[in-house]
Amino acid sequence: MFDFLKKKIASWLKKPTEEKKEKQSKEKKNKKEKVKVGDRGRKKEEKNVEKKKKVEKIEENEKTLTKDEKETIAKTEEIIKEAETPLSVVKEKTSEEKIEEKEEKGNFFTRLIKKISTSKLSEEDFDGAFQDLEITLLENNVALEAVDKIRDSLSSKLIGQQMKKIEAPARILEALKEAILSLLIEPPSIIEQIKNGEKPFVIIFFGINGTGKTTSIAKVAHMLKEKGISCVLSASDTFRAASIEQLRIHGSQLGIQVISQDYGSDPAAVAFDAVQYAKTHSIKVVLIDTAGRMYTKANLMKEMEKIIRVAKPNLKIFVGESITGNDVILQAKKFEETIGIDGIILSKADIDEKAGAILSVSHVTKKPIYFLGTGQGYGDLELFTKKTVLKNLGLE
Numbered sequence: 001m002f003d004f005l006k007k008k009i010a011s012w013l014k015k016p017t018e019e020k021k022e023k024q025s026k027e028k029k030n031k032k033e034k035v036k037v038g039d040r041g042r043k044k045e046e047k048n049v050e051k052k053k054k055v056e057k058i059e060e061n062e063k064t065l066t067k068d069e070k071e072t073i074a075k076t077e078e079i080i081k082e083a084e085t086p087l088s089v090v091k092e093k094t095s096e097e098k099i100e101e102k103e104e105k106g107n108f109f110t111r112l113i114k115k116i117s118t119s120k121l122s123e124e125d126f127d128g129a130f131q132d133l134e135i136t137l138l139e140n141n142v143a144l145e146a147v148d149k150i151r152d153s154l155s156s157k158l159i160g161q162q163m164k165k166i167e168a169p170a171r172i173l174e175a176l177k178e179a180i181l182s183l184l185i186e187p188p189s190i191i192e193q194i195k196n197g198e199k200p201f202v203i204i205f206f207g208i209n210g211t212g213k214t215t216s217i218a219k220v221a222h223m224l225k226e227k228g229i230s231c232v233l234s235a236s237d238t239f240r241a242a243s244i245e246q247l248r249i250h251g252s253q254l255g256i257q258v259i260s261q262d263y264g265s266d267p268a269a270v271a272f273d274a275v276q277y278a279k280t281h282s283i284k285v286v287l288i289d290t291a292g293r294m295y296t297k298a299n300l301m302k303e304m305e306k307i308i309r310v311a312k313p314n315l316k317i318f319v320g321e322s323i324t325g326n327d328v329i330l331q332a333k334k335f336e337e338t339i340g341i342d343g344i345i346l347s348k349a350d351i352d353e354k355a356g357a358i359l360s361v362s363h364v365t366k367k368p369i370y371f372l373g374t375g376q377g378y379g380d381l382e383l384f385t386k387k388t389v390l391k392n393l394g395l396e
């Protein structure tokens, strides 16, 4: 998770002294190389002059040349041509240097430091430096709205500022941290919500097909069991083949009751049964599994509304795949608009190197991420906190 962004930020945060040392040793090496190339070039040129003299001498006697002598001249000309090659090598070096020069113009971090420590940071200079960060964020699946928010947050803290070079890195870093924190919502403690909430406390999980809803329910059930909180599972995906068996297997592995009916039955009726079961057996939590559905299918969204009407969930959790980037943001937005969501689980964060969705989804939907799915085992459910995000980005 955050592998690419973390590496990029780490490369910016290289201490200036380290960078300077690296630059100096690079320059030293280049100088040495140039000297070597220069020496070689000079020696070859001297040789060329000698050879040219010889050729001139031969030309003087051209009329009396034998076949062998003519061949010698041709060979000599070839040698002269070859001797000119180091000069073109020197030319290539020059273009390499040009590229290096371009790179040395700096990244987001170094450019900002340079500008902000020499004069009050202008909007133009900020925008110039921000471009580098903007590209990095977009390449890592951060949603456009979230990128704009980062820009606003950073610019409000930095434009018009001037500071000593020595304090600039820490201040810019702090501004970046704050910008990222401004995107995130710290989720309430789900355990506290359950403890202080109604009995039974009903949680419904939904999202499009195959995003990890059933697996996430099993993980949450496992977590509740570990905390000593009783729960029951509602097999309200009565549509997909083997969905009921899938939940039953989890239930039997975890030692948790699963309430189900036949395939094709009303998912709302199953949820109702599960809530009734919890009431009569004094079970604290009901976790409702639902069939994967596209938000574009009006009939499926209506079905979802009916389950919600009947089961009256205390929490509506949208489950989406972190790896799908901007797609999952759009899904969350659509589910929020149509049926409303209280929180989010982003699954498959373990295989998402970019992780931009984790940074963006709360800003776009204004809903907290409760958990990140980080694998296929029951224990692979990571409590989401702002602090963990900063840590994963190497900013804490």
Ligand SMILES: Nc1nc2c(ncn2[C@@H]2O[C@H](COP(=O)(O)OP(=O)(O)OP(=O)(O)O)[C@@H](O)[C@H]2O)c(=O)[nH]1
Residues within 6 Å of the ligand: 208, 209, 210, 211, 212, 213, 214, 215, 216, 237, 240, 243, 290, 291, 292, 293, 347, 348, 349, 350, 351, 372, 373, 374, 375, 376, 380
């Ligand atoms: N790597 C990884 N795989 C996961 C994670 N969560 C779920 N999966 C896998 O994703 C696949 C689909 O998971 P399900 O829980 O069946 O997804 P679903 O949303 O219930 O699917 P439908 O009911 O068909 O809509 C399974 O192979 C899971 O093992 C996760 O956090 N990380």
Ligand SMILES: [Mg+2]
Residues within 6 Å of the ligand: 213, 214, 215, 237, 243, 289, 290, 291, 292
């Ligand atoms: Mg499922």
